[in-house]
Amino acid sequence: MKFEKKRASSKTEIPTSSMPDIIFMLLLFFMVTTTMREVELLVEFKLPDAEALEKIENKRLVSYIWVGKGGKIQINDSIVEVDDIQVIMYGKRQALPSVIVSLRVDVGARMGLVTDIQQELRKAYCLRINYSANIKI
Numbered sequence: 001m002k003f004e005k006k007r008a009s010s011k012t013e014i015p016t017s018s019m020p021d022i023i024f025m026l027l028l029f030f031m032v033t034t035t036m037r038e039v040e041l042l043v044e045f046k047l048p049d050a051e052a053l054e055k056i057e058n059k060r061l062v063s064y065i066w067v068g069k070g071g072k073i074q075i076n077d078s079i080v081e082v083d084d085i086q087v088i089m090y091g092k093r094q095a096l097p098s099v100i101v102s103l104r105v106d107v108g109a110r111m112g113l114v115t116d117i118q119q120e121l122r123k124a125y126c127l128r129i130n131y132s133a134n135i136k137i
Contacts (some may be wrong), residue, residue, distance in 0.1 A: 040077055043068025045106035050133035056100060062130070063092050067105040071113050082113070085120035093126050100129040 012110050045068040056062055066074040070113070075088050093099050101121055105114055121129060 042079055043072045043074045047105045047132055047134045049136040051136050053135050061098055062100050062102050064102050069106050079120050082116045086124045089121060089126045090124040100128045100130055101126045102132055104132040
């Protein structure tokens with residue numbers, strides 16, 4: 001009589017019971033750490049230098065207006081004219097009454113254009129205005 005050794009038949013499978021938990025944790029991690037850029041800049045600008053700066057704590061209240069080289073004005077993702085500022089900013093103020101308008105104006109921009117923008121903001125009742133600058137070293 002011949003005896004044959006029986007080999008243990010074990011399957012080497014990867015346990016997949018904890019995979020949904022791992023995927024959920026990774027998804028949650030990337031959702032929390034990812035920041036999305038809201039606006040694509042269409043204008044070129046260089047901020048002026050300032051000796052003293054004050055940071056705005058709540059950035060969610062801030063709406064930006066970029067004034068670039070050549071007098072181009074950008075709000076959100078579109079280039080606008082001075083006459084359009086009142087309508088756009090009045091709508092933003094209705095949605096968020098405590099909105100702070102931050103002007104990011106190029107160093108070489110005409111002061112007359114900045115004054116026109118300020119007048120349009122007054123007409124839209126956006127009276128909280130911030131002027132962005134770089135710290136002077």
